[in-house]
Amino acid sequence: MLANKETKPPEYFAVGTEIDVFEAASRQGLPLMLKGPTGCGKTRFVEYMAHKLNRPLISVTSHEDVTASDLVGRYLLKGGETVWEDGPLTRAAKAGAICYLDEIVEARADAIVAIHSLTDHRRELHIDRLNQTIKAHPDFMIVISYNPGYQSLLKELKQSTRQRMIGLDFDYPPREIEEKIVAAECGLDPARAAELVQLAHAIRRLDTPELSEGASTRTLISAGLLHRGGCSLRRSATAAISSALTDDVEILQGLNDLIELYISE
């Protein structure tokens, strides 16, 4: 996904000094590691910064089948000929784009190691198949993200990868900012946005493993958008929040009771 000044700028409400840190890291060519729960604004932040810095953004969502070839590139057949096609990492390194690797810990080990030479002082990428080494564009930047609470039990980010990164910890925004976000994203009345945020805080206070992630800002926005689409806010909250969070019957009922308590009809 590429971003430029002609498209509508993504809206982002800063919580702390994350914008300053990103800009400083960008100036120094340092890679960033964004850590936080799902739906708390990591991807939106990267989109916002790409737009602010006027850099193209290339996003890759990682999964367990993502290999080094998927990131670096491979030979393809085109019109009977074998043609090399750069992968997203190579394209970003050449073009000076921001390469955003989402849920990087899920990718295979060879894929994670492929970024090492780009994230230390070398800032270069060696392509085995071409026997070439390319130097990264001065504006090139790697940003990785992952959710520490969700990590697969046997997979974790190795220290050799972690210590190449500048870390930024994300969490759900403070109440006032989250209300603004929900109101702005959904076009909701501030009072109704406040009800959704109050509900989310109540769910996040529940200390139970089944709800360890809590209700993300994303689910609140989904509920708000559903309400704008014509459903009552309570019904929207049930569909977008409680049903999304759990299948356990008792917990589902408890969440619906909280919706009834915090969301007026």
Place this chain on the structure above:
Amino acid sequence: MSNSSSTGLGFIAHSLLGRPVAVEFIPAGGLSYTNGLCLFIDSGLDMSARRDAVIFQALLLASGSLDACYIKRLRGRPRATRNYLFLEAARLLHNPPHRLPHVFADRYSLEIIPPSCSENALLQALKSTGEPGLPQVFGRIRPGPLLKYSGELPAGKGALSESERRGQFTPQNFDDSEDDDLPEDNFSLLKLLSNPLSSGGVFAKMFEDILGLKRSGEGGENSDNSSGGTPVSGARKVLKIGSNVVEYLGQEEGHPDLKISDMTTLYSYPEWDRYKGSYKADWAKVVELDPPEIQDAVPLRADWRKVARYLHPLGLEYKITSRQPRGDDIDLQNLIDYIIQVKAGQSPDENIYRRNQKSRRDMSIALLVDLSESTGDICANGESVFSRQMTFALSLLEAFDKLAVPVLAYGFHSWGRHHVQMMKIRHLNSKGSYHARKCCERLQPAGFTRMGAAIRHSCHQLSRLSQTKRNVMLVISDGFPYDEGYEGDYAAADTMQALREVREANIAPVCVSIGTEQSDDSLLQIFGATSFIRMDNVPAALSRFQKAVQYELARVLRG
């Protein structure tokens, strides 16, 4: 509210307080109150009022109004307690924390708070009316139960911040000459109103002097107790025997009838007599029961993630996975697809290998937890053996649940051969661990350990219900098997015989003992050195636990 049961109300209280808290109903007409661990709600209230009562009591706890440092001043002073409740309610409603549902604040604020709310106005209202009028749903404060459990309150997630807890009440131009008109109780109560977070002032100092409060770090008897309780030590007292068993014990000896409903199935198992070298047929009677509801259930918290890492390799078997970029062999079908794509002028999928990897889990677990009275003993760290056992059992349950491993779980204890109780924690085909956790919280240590019967029953149920090739029985116990007519070599021999039956049923038994000061000799002899693990430090012993389970599984599968 669609669900006014104690479970639904407990959920609401949990979300306000940031920690689990039980909700019980008291006879109609009684005023609602809390002891810090449980909210006792008037059963005569309608659905909406019950919810309001829960909200108010939970908020009192969350805001620090019921901290021991304040409550202990109210003991034996009912009038001061009522006045304090009135003022705390007014304080909360005047400056409601964000978590208070607005419907509650809107409904009650006008009833209690005068339009021009200040401390002076409230005190004048108290002086003029004498007894403060509060809605019935607000219940009362009972200092005794609060102080009894104040040392056991667990730390909560999302506790109110300091500024939220004590609100913004500060003395405003207060003329302390008016104190002379107030009864003694109200004068002391006035000092309780002073915001301990205020930067100074005569009233803050008087408040500190009288209550002996200091800011944190300044020492003083309450310096470690002003934030609403210390993290739970997990101490669980040995409580009285459940009522159904008391009835049994009241029966005559011989073959007493068990006082259980006609719908309950009674299981009968033989017992090995080492002296005769044969079984005693139909000797032990086993019954499955649901854990009874109790009033002061202590919420359990277990960290399943640390345990899950060690459980992850268990029960895995090889499975061939195709469409791999590298592998042990070429998958012919994928290779054919590759050639077809090349011939068609398309970019082929390069993943043509297949690989044999351990990715499929085929295992079921039977988990037995010893509930005998001896587990109520206190360990060196201040926790009871029972609490440590239940915490570990719960972390196993939650971890296995995350790994999608079916678990059949019981707590077991006995009162003679005619009454072996298997308390149902989890059924093999259940999903989720929420219900299992609630069951664990309702269990209490009592009775004795007729281990052979408990093992035979679990073996029978697991064999009947399991559909997996690998089956493991995990026994968490604090010491040797012991019961009426069941002790020493006789009990050990019967338990060892039961374990042989378990292995013959292709189930791998492993025993874990946690925190007990009793000797391991008996369990070591019964289970054997390779399948008995002592876990004084659970995290450090997890790798030995993993190896023991793997060893026993391999042994059973070899035959």
